[in-house]
Amino acid sequence: MAQATEARSPVRTGPPKRGISLNDPMVRSVLWQILTAGLVGLIAWYLISNTMENLARQSISSGYDFLDRPAGFQIGEQLVAYGPADSYARAFLVGLLNTLKVAAIGIVLATILGTLVGIARLSTNWLVAKLSAGFVEMIRNVPLLLQLFLWYGLLTEGLPGPRQAMEPVPGVFLSNRGLKIPGPAEDPAWFWIMAAFGVGVLATILLSRWNRARQQRTGQVLPMGWIGTGLVVGLPLLVLIAFGGAALDMPALQGFNFTGGLTLTPEFAALLFGLVVYTSAFIAEIVRSGILAVSHGQTEAARALGLSEGKVLRLVVLPQALRVIIPPTTSQYLNLTKNSSLAVAIGYPDFVSVANTTINQTGQAIEGVASIMAVFLTISLALSFLMNWYNTRIALKER
């Protein structure tokens, strides 16, 4: 018995041995790591050498030189000026801004809708609870791409052409070319209205800070909801009245399409709508579990204090539920951003679809896919950094 033990671990008996043994955990760990790194390196070398050979044979030059060349393709919608004569770099920027636009608006709307549905699932009203549960099950169990196709179909094939456009309110047109609404025309009034809006927001922030300090001192509270709404909405309204109205750019039917005004294209609308509805179903479940995680005693205590149901939710339940809700919601935000790449399937020119066109035109597959990955990794990292910062801010402060 003793002999066997000695044979198995000779290092433990007697003075420390200088030699290298395979039984030494340290040696083994180093060996394992060299083996893994070697294997991965070998595979990488094999793939890279093949790729270099293939590129050389097809005489595709690697590198990002193509970015300076004119792109030569149209992009349906853009936040910065762009034409086919502009460079690929410019086209990438347009695509990136389109991705960020749909992701940012989508995150805000999905959060609002998801929270509402999540709370509705816990409603004491049987109909409300069952309907929202049905909504969540239906949306979560059908692929997003299928839903996007359906929304896109409804928006392009279900709506009439521009000549028969629906006009629910004068100046607003709904047709298969999208939603047309009046936009601001060139008019100095708009500048002052925006300025008034900024002042309103700033004043509301300062006032609510002062209000909180005053509440700590005296216990008295101002009706901040009404005052804030008054400042943010009322001030711009006053300016508008003072100028006697501001000029609008009205959409009008010319030939086969509309000119003027602001457009919500069917592609953008379908993508945004699909992303919001799909993500909201997942957020609803997170919100529901977060609220259920707040112990019942907390709700009862808050009720016993005589708080209204709204205040119980806003002041007691939600702040505690948020700690459970924030981390999984962060992943949903990331998912929404990544899912916005499905735009390519319905023709919204997001970053992926611009990069895809570029790959097809230039053959720069590696650079194209690499830039898609780089862009999304950057967005993901930035978003999770932001959400983690928010998470630590609202985390339970234990002393």
Next chain:
Amino acid sequence: MTMQAHQASPPNPSAQTDAGPRRAPPVASTGVLGWLRANLFNTWYNTLLTALIIWLLAQVIPGLVSWLFTSAVWTAEDAGVCRAAEGACWAFVAEKWRFILFGTYPYEQHWRPTVAMLVVIVMLLASADRRFWGKPLILIWGAGLGIAALLMFGGVFGLDYVDTNRWGGLPLTLTLSVVGLALAFPLGVLLALGRTSNLPVVKALSVVYIEAIRGVPLISILFMASVMFPLFLPQGMTIDKVLRAQIGLILFAAAYLAEVVRGGLQAIPKGQYEAAEALGLSYWQRTRLIILPQAMALVIPPLVNTFIGFFKDTSLVIIIGLLDLLSTAKAALTDPAWRGFYKEAYLFIGLIYFAFCYALSRYSMYLEREFNKSRKR
């Protein structure tokens, strides 16, 4: 003795009222009326909400029922009958269902993918039963997938060979997801072990892989599979489109599965690792015999949820031109004679996806209850 008995029994409040005759609870708190009061009209705003919803449903449901059933066209020689009708055109589905389900697979051979799918579905159902869990299941899966592959490919026993280029519809969706998960799973477990191991090089490689894959959209991985894989291979060697997409999907799913498994590994108390080490087991022995079985049991419900997500995600292969269930539905719509019945087509395949995913999600809930039994006191 009587004193003791009295003290032991809990105070009984009804004892005092026993003198009078028992009265039935008021009508308004029992039966249908009571349920309505408690669930629909318990507060003034719930009453308002109920009224609003009932009004909305009254607006929507008659039109929906009429479109779906009463004024729908069930059979028609051509699309003209459908276009004249007010309701849904189920005749479109009746006309196209075989193409939507099987794609371009040779028409007279459709029994082969049908049987292959049935084999896979029966295996899925068998795997759902906990009594079958264990080594035999692996053997059954090996045999079942072999039979399914034999039927799909053919080329032996007098069956015609069918190239993967002609696969499509539901069999392709099931192939991509079932084979994808079966191969991604071991890779995911290895990655999870790599990420939790104390070998810095192995750990770093796993972390970089998992985070890089999870940080990018699936589409970019599919693009990589379709446009970059051919560049990776030596001249003259090609892999077909379905296999390339399958590899891309496996690489993608492995990263997500790895994170789920890691959750389970981290939930195992440190004492288990130490006890296994104290027994003198090697790393692979303690992982295989002590750690993984416990970790897996913990994460089965989230694993099933990941499966659901993956099943839905296979629909993205339409973007690189594979004819899966969603693509065949879309392709059926391009027939000029039957244009415009997109709602019917999407509802039809939406129902198929829903059936699979809903069954899986119910199953995941059931498992969660089962596995929590041991922890309930």
